[in-house]
Amino acid sequence: MGQLLGGLPLTLELASISISAGIVLATALALLRAGLRPGAWFVRGYVYVLRGTPLLLQIFLIYYGLGQLGWVRHSVLWPFLRQPYWCAILALTLNTAAYGSEIIRGGLQAVPAGAVEAGRAAGMSRPLLYRRIVLPLALRQALPAYSNEMISMIKATSLASIVTMMELSGIAYAIISETYRALEVFLCAGAIYLTLTFLLSRAVAMAEAWLNPHLRAGTP
Amino acid sequence: MTAPTITLTNIRKSFGTLNVLKGISLTAHEGEVISIIGASGSGKSTLLRCIPLLEVPDSGEIAIAGEVVRMKTRAGRPVPADAAQVNRLRASLGFVFQNFNLWAHLTVLQNVIEAPVHVQKRPRAEAMAEAETLLEKVGLADKRGAYPAQLSGGQQQRVAIARALAMRPRALLFDEPTSALDPELVGEVLHVIADLAAEGRTMLIVTHEMAFAADVSTRAIFLHDGQIEEQGPPGQLFNAPQSDRTRAFIARHLNRHSA
Numbered sequence: 001m002g003q004l005l006g007g008l009p010l011t012l013e014l015a016s017i018s019i020s021a022g023i024v025l026a027t028a029l030a031l032l033r034a035g036l037r038p039g040a041w042f043v044r045g046y047v048y049v050l051r052g053t054p055l056l057l058q059i060f061l062i063y064y065g066l067g068q069l070g071w072v073r074h075s076v077l078w079p080f081l082r083q084p085y086w087c088a089i090l091a092l093t094l095n096t097a098a099y100g101s102e103i104i105r106g107g108l109q110a111v112p113a114g115a116v117e118a119g120r121a122a123g124m125s126r127p128l129l130y131r132r133i134v135l136p137l138a139l140r141q142a143l144p145a146y147s148n149e150m151i152s153m154i155k156a157t158s159l160a161s162i163v164t165m166m167e168l169s170g171i172a173y174a175i176i177s178e179t180y181r182a183l184e185v186f187l188c189a190g191a192i193y194l195t196l197t198f199l200l201s202r203a204v205a206m207a208e209a210w211l212n213p214h215l216r217a218g219t220p
Numbered sequence: 221m222t223a224p225t226i227t228l229t230n231i232r233k234s235f236g237t238l239n240v241l242k243g244i245s246l247t248a249h250e251g252e253v254i255s256i257i258g259a260s261g262s263g264k265s266t267l268l269r270c271i272p273l274l275e276v277p278d279s280g281e282i283a284i285a286g287e288v289v290r291m292k293t294r295a296g297r298p299v300p301a302d303a304a305q306v307n308r309l310r311a312s313l314g315f316v317f318q319n320f321n322l323w324a325h326l327t328v329l330q331n332v333i334e335a336p337v338h339v340q341k342r343p344r345a346e347a348m349a350e351a352e353t354l355l356e357k358v359g360l361a362d363k364r365g366a367y368p369a370q371l372s373g374g375q376q377q378r379v380a381i382a383r384a385l386a387m388r389p390r391a392l393l394f395d396e397p398t399s400a401l402d403p404e405l406v407g408e409v410l411h412v413i414a415d416l417a418a419e420g421r422t423m424l425i426v427t428h429e430m431a432f433a434a435d436v437s438t439r440a441i442f443l444h445d446g447q448i449e450e451q452g453p454p455g456q457l458f459n460a461p462q463s464d465r466t467r468a469f470i471a472r473h474l475n476r477h478s479a
């Protein structure tokens with residue numbers, strides 16, 4: 001168990017970086033999707049491809065595939081892209097951003113037209129309107145659905161073990177290949193994932209309550 | 221002589237094949253309280269929404285305090301030429317919506333200071349102090365920390381009025397401010413609006429409340445089918461209308477209310 005927990009920091013790192021970068025990218029994609037045609041079509045294609053193919057395949061493509069391209073090997077990004085760590089983060093981020101952008105798109109659509117109109121009537125510029133009114137309302141709306149996606153991402157970090165990352169699942173697999181105690185080790189690993197996802201869902205619930213005092217019952 | 225607060229010249233607007241405004245001209249001078257009445261579909265809300273460019277007229281000219289809104293043509297449709305100008309002019313008008321349209325994620329106080337702080341870039345402390353005064357004025361000082369969902373419709377509309385006032389507007393535009401309210405909540409909102417009228421604020425009020433309109437306005441305009449059918453002092457328009465249509469409309473309305 002102690003050995004397994006040694007993989008926890010890497011799991012947490014992979015999950016937290018890709019989830020946070022994913023939210024930023026997802027928001028940008030969702031805004032692009034809501035905008036003019038070329039951008040919207042790009043996002044549609046992006047979401048279609050990344051949702052329609054297995055994450056495992058995407059990790060393989062980035063880790064093994066990109067190295068085949070000479071211009072990638074000679075680019076400034078190569079020091080990053082040659083490392084499985086950054087490849088895993090890149091794949092996880094791009095993947096979660098695709099799902100996330102659809103969730104945030106739903107949030108954007110749920111923003112009441114009246115709130116937007118009140119902002120326009122008050123003389124808000126478009127960027128100000130989005131920053132102060134539209135995005136705060138849309139992200140609040142999207143948060144419950146987004147917590148699902150975050151939980152998926154915690155579990156998806158286990159796929160990074162396939163490109164040599166020794167996170168939780170990678171270590172579990174290594175222990176088993178030495179000890180042949182698959183049941184105990186995988187159950188332990190499972191318990192750790194369960195704890196993580198439980199803590200995450202509690203944290204999101206608390207964030208929801210904190211961000212949405214206006215939806216809480218009772219008196220002010 | 222100073223320029224009129226609002227000048228509309230020959231405003232036309234259609235939605236698809238539906239001609240809503242058929243060339244309306246209207247001037248509101250400082251201190252005037254103008255009520256705009258008319259049947260549903262007569263174009264009164266559209267007319268009011270054209271003033272801050274929430275609807276862009278197909279043709280005609282809008283001027284706020286003498287400053288003409290610059291327009292250009294894009295893809296055959298007129299659009300404002302200068303978004304910054306439109307935002308600046310909008311910020312100089314206070315608009316009160318039928319459905320309040322408060323920002324649900326902000327408290328009452330935050331709703332009121334939002335535009336003064338972020339659009340007009342006024343110091344937060346100053347905006348807060350002014351907001352407190354305005355909330356007191358609309359009788360909601362104790363609700364400053366509440367969220368819109370925790371308020372009744374009448375309270376929400378009074379917050380919306382405070383929010384509009386916080387812009388220090390040249391004119392207040394009310395778009396059927398009591399139409400979405402339960403009957404027992406109408407009075408508190410009309411009371412606040414009447415107080416503002418008594419202060420000599422420039423206001424345009426689209427309303428179905430005939431008695432209220434007759435009471436507070438300095439001029440009443442009856443809109444019929446996208447045109448001004450008749451206008452004049454409320455005493456004249458409501459008690460001795462010149463046009464048959466106006467007479468019929470007012471009679472119908474009085475009957476409905478006494479029924």
